Amino acid sequence: MEWTTNSLGRAIPTEIAGRILRPYGDMEAVTRFVPGKKKPCAGDCAQIARRRLDKRVASWDELLDRLSIRDGATISFHHHLRNGDRIVNEVVSRLAARGVRGLRLAATSLFPVHDALLPYIRSGVISRIESSMNGSIGSACSHGEIEEVCILRSHGDRQRAIAAGELKIDVAFIAAPCADSFGNANGLSGKSACGPLGYARPDSQNAACVVVITDGLVPYPCQHWSIQGSNVDYVLEVESIGDNAAINFGTTKLTRSPTQLIIAETTARFIETAGIMKDGFSFQAGAGGISLAAIVFLAKRMREARVKAAFAHGGGTGALVGLLNEGLLGSIIDLQSFDLEAVRSCAENPNHIESDPYASYGPLAKGCVADMLDVAILGATEVDIDFNVNVNTHSDGLLLHGIGGHTDAASSAGCTIITAPSFRKRIPVIREKVTTLTCPGKYVDVIVTERGIAINPIREDLVEKVTGSGLPLVSLEELMHDVQKITGVPEAPHFKERPVALVEWRDGSVIDIVRELDV
Amino acid sequence: MTPEMKYCRSDAGLHAKSDCVASYIPGPGPLEIAVKSSVESLFGTAIKAAALRIALDFGVKSGCIEVDDDGALGETVAARIEAALWKAGFSCRKRKESAIPVPLVRGPSSRQRSRRTRLYLPGNQPHFFINADLFGADCLLFDLEDSVVPERKVDARILVRNTLLGNKMLGACEIMVRINPLSGPFGYDDLAEIVPAIPHVIVLPKCESAQDIKQADEEIGRLEESAGIPRGSIFLVPLVETARGILAADRIASASRRNVAICFGKEDFIRDIHAVPDPECNVPKGTESLMAREMIVLAAHASGIDALDSVFSDIEDEAGLAASCREARALGFSGRAILHPLQVPVANAAFRPTEEEYRDALEVVEAYEQASGKGKGSLSVNGRMVDAPVVERARAVIREYAGEP
Numbered sequence: 012m013e014w015t016t017n018s019l020g021r022a023i024p025t026e027i028a029g030r031i032l033r034p035y036g037d038m039e040a041v042t043r044f045v046p047g048k049k050k051p052c053a054g055d056c057a058q059i060a061r062r063r064l065d066k067r068v069a070s071w072d073e074l075l076d077r078l079s080i081r082d083g084a085t086i087s088f089h090h091h092l093r094n095g096d097r098i099v100n101e102v103v104s105r106l107a108a109r110g111v112r113g114l115r116l117a118a119t120s121l122f123p124v125h126d127a128l129l130p131y132i133r134s135g136v137i138s139r140i141e142s143s144m145n146g147s148i149g150s151a152c153s154h155g156e157i158e159e160v161c162i163l164r165s166h167g168d169r170q171r172a173i174a175a176g177e178l179k180i181d182v183a184f185i186a187a188p189c190a191d192s193f194g195n196a197n198g199l200s201g202k203s204a205c206g207p208l209g210y211a212r213p214d215s216q217n218a219a220c221v222v223v224i225t226d227g228l229v230p231y232p233c234q235h236w237s238i239q240g241s242n243v244d245y246v247l248e249v250e251s252i253g254d255n256a257a258i259n260f261g262t263t264k265l266t267r268s269p270t271q272l273i274i275a276e277t278t279a280r281f282i283e284t285a286g287i288m289k290d291g292f293s294f295q296a297g298a299g300g301i302s303l304a305a306i307v308f309l310a311k312r313m314r315e316a317r318v319k320a321a322f323a324h325g326g327g328t329g330a331l332v333g334l335l336n337e338g339l340l341g342s343i344i345d346l347q348s349f350d351l352e353a354v355r356s357c358a359e360n361p362n363h364i365e366s367d368p369y370a371s372y373g374p375l376a377k378g379c380v381a382d383m384l385d386v387a388i389l390g391a392t393e394v395d396i397d398f399n400v401n402v403n404t405h406s407d408g409l410l411l412h413g414i415g416g417h418t419d420a421a422s423s424a425g426c427t428i429i430t431a432p433s434f435r436k437r438i439p440v441i442r443e444k445v446t447t448l449t450c451p452g453k454y455v456d457v458i459v460t461e462r463g464i465a466i467n468p469i470r471e472d473l474v475e476k477v478t479g480s481g482l483p484l485v486s487l488e489e490l491m492h493d494v495q496k497i498t499g500v501p502e503a504p505h506f507k508e509r510p511v512a513l514v515e516w517r518d519g520s521v522i523d524i525v526r527e528l529d530v
Numbered sequence: 531m532t533p534e535m536k537y538c539r540s541d542a543g544l545h546a547k548s549d550c551v552a553s554y555i556p557g558p559g560p561l562e563i564a565v566k567s568s569v570e571s572l573f574g575t576a577i578k579a580a581a582l583r584i585a586l587d588f589g590v591k592s593g594c595i596e597v598d599d600d601g602a603l604g605e606t607v608a609a610r611i612e613a614a615l616w617k618a619g620f621s622c623r624k625r626k627e628s629a630i631p632v633p634l635v636r637g638p639s640s641r642q643r644s645r646r647t648r649l650y651l652p653g654n655q656p657h658f659f660i661n662a663d664l665f666g667a668d669c670l671l672f673d674l675e676d677s678v679v680p681e682r683k684v685d686a687r688i689l690v691r692n693t694l695l696g697n698k699m700l701g702a703c704e705i706m707v708r709i710n711p712l713s714g715p716f717g718y719d720d721l722a723e724i725v726p727a728i729p730h731v732i733v734l735p736k737c738e739s740a741q742d743i744k745q746a747d748e749e750i751g752r753l754e755e756s757a758g759i760p761r762g763s764i765f766l767v768p769l770v771e772t773a774r775g776i777l778a779a780d781r782i783a784s785a786s787r788r789n790v791a792i793c794f795g796k797e798d799f800i801r802d803i804h805a806v807p808d809p810e811c812n813v814p815k816g817t818e819s820l821m822a823r824e825m826i827v828l829a830a831h832a833s834g835i836d837a838l839d840s841v842f843s844d845i846e847d848e849a850g851l852a853a854s855c856r857e858a859r860a861l862g863f864s865g866r867a868i869l870h871p872l873q874v875p876v877a878n879a880a881f882r883p884t885e886e887e888y889r890d891a892l893e894v895v896e897a898y899e900q901a902s903g904k905g906k907g908s909l910s911v912n913g914r915m916v917d918a919p920v921v922e923r924a925r926a927v928i929r930e931y932a933g934e935p
Contacts (some may be wrong), residue, residue: 042601269871270661407571436548436601437569461664497698499604530571 046404065192066246074247083113084181089211090120091198091347095257098186100127107136115139119210120413143413152511153410155527161512167372167419168517169211183218185211186252187235190225194243199358201227203255206357207350208237209367215242226252232508259350266300273461274430275304281311284480285473287386290318295325295420296388301430303384305388306330313339324380327353344380372419375515381423381450391429393445396487398452398467401445406438408504408528418517422454429528433460433494441491448523505529536593542613542685548657550599552610554618559592567599577607584611588620605696606656609689617683620876639704639730641790644668644930645865646881647874652677653686659693665871671706674720675735678821687723694727708733710743725753737768738775744784759872772802776822779829789835794826796840839863845870855880888931891924
């Protein structure tokens, strides 16, 4: 056995059982994190290291000086503050003022409040968006105003793309209603409380640099770590990260639209008749008027039949919280909160489980929450006679919505129900071919409209269960013709050849493209 | 004077979802058509084509037709353009041919049909027409009277006429149109526009004498004949909503073979008799109109037709609506007006015969059928005389219980 001596004079064998031993030296290979250094650096850090770590920077300018974001960088944001977010616009305008160009914006979702980005899109400060594109930004993309081809991903696919290195984030800006100086953060408390912060978790784990921006700084340690400070480089305290009152998705009041109510009630009736509504079942529903009403009608049936659900998944609402408190629901697995009542309940009721895109939808995970769902109630802008669903563009070809968790939930839940009116204004929703294909028909089991229910023939089990039950069953083809009699047959929109956005499937393959409108 | 000078600037329709505003702007030829629409890339060509076709019918050769649309259905677009041209001073050169563009397939109604719920649809607001047949109402009532302001009467009557002719989203409902009173400036024009579109029922407001009904009866008959519809096809429902009308209720109810029901209008009646609600004194709510309502019930049943009750206006109060419907039924009314689709199921259920009434009706019909097999015309069930009218009523109870029209 050969021996050597380490820097403290202790005798160390050079090798034991085939392992070469490295003697301890004054220049430690592992040392404490120093904000601003890309990697923990080798060296004698004994003196600076033992001071309490404080990742705070004094101002936006100091932060941006330290980040030195270059042209073409990819910056990311989460959408937990929904239409109340102030951080995306703040960061982009400050970067623009510093002359940065060609940014790639990889927010988990964008909202109408972000229409303020349009001038930066037109001037080339932002040259690509990998996110959802709604309203004016979607329209700008459709009209070819965004320099590069954009990418639409579901929440699950986005997590996969980040983990796989397909979506490389240079700086993740994480708005946090509550954070400590170390960067631990959550959305449960603080004046801007917005509920979970899970959408930002993949970004916090994979981005080259992570910034927590908070208007609710608390002494270390903050109580609940949605974001682990160990992943965070800098903490910036600001006056306000946004207006949490604006997270309300539409209204939490039950819709008064009789057409929506018919669809919602038919949906609930289907779920009961098909035998899905039984003790211990689970469901996910969006926050649209129909989904919300469907939950209210389903709850009524659960009450009457004395059935309790194990859990609901997705966006928390006051309506779901009501069911939780009533004991009709075992727990809510929350990805986000759609109203302040859900936010409050997340903080107070231990039966909320905060999730993230990996746990909820991760396409490469060893199963996800969506796989545990018995039924998912989702919306659509169009459905075609082969059950293919479009959630991204309207019939006129305008890009108007992100995918959200649609494809993740649709392809995983035991029964996927699409609720939609058969026409909106004069626009038929049931089409021969969808304008943009977001989700293949094989994952779509049931379409519920005000004019009846269409069941995918591949779901023989469902067809069998509800046949003869008095539910108004229709074929999509019949329905399409009936609706065309009301609306007339629309012309096809005109497109140029140039793709303006890719629509990814959950595995990163391209399921469709969106073309530039020819107007 | 140049030819275009005799026409004036006009518009029809409202800036609202599922509606469009059509305008005519006089000017030199050739005719221009400008379309702006939220569904332009999908239906822009169709809207333009409709405007051209109608312009041709009206002989419009100059000026500009503008259409500002937010997803109105084809019938609505056409109605708005037509109304704008009428108001501009044009008249349709080939009125007869264009009036009935599609063969009418509406099923007939029947005198005895169930009229528990008649859903009011403001005649100039097409988005209320969408899916109106799906809410479970027995009757759809397109209103040209109180819900339409005078300067929009033309818009509304053409819109309702087109909607009736289009015959979509009317389902198996009985189709009613409330016209303006014939004593006023709009009633006769309403009839001229609506009768050829063959509604099942014309509802005649502010009826005060048998003469009012006879006048309508005659005019409808004349219009039926010129439209090639068998005389007497269209039913009448007189609406009685004044003190004079109440006192003439029996003569009104029996004034025409067309009458299938007589209807009470509460709001106008209360105003007419100067009844002032006073929460301080202990006159229970509704007392002021109780006698009038009973007179309607008496008049109806003396003439063998239905008595229909007025509206229940608090659309949030489900329990109140149910109670009010049961009270109406207990007084002898067989239906009421409905303002919001969400009220329909509640009112339908309240007017539905009870289990007991249903069993009783079954017994009557069964006994009658057995007896008539043996050639007997009347018999007694549980000590009650049963003849043809009783059997007909029993059959109606069975239908109503099953929820059939």
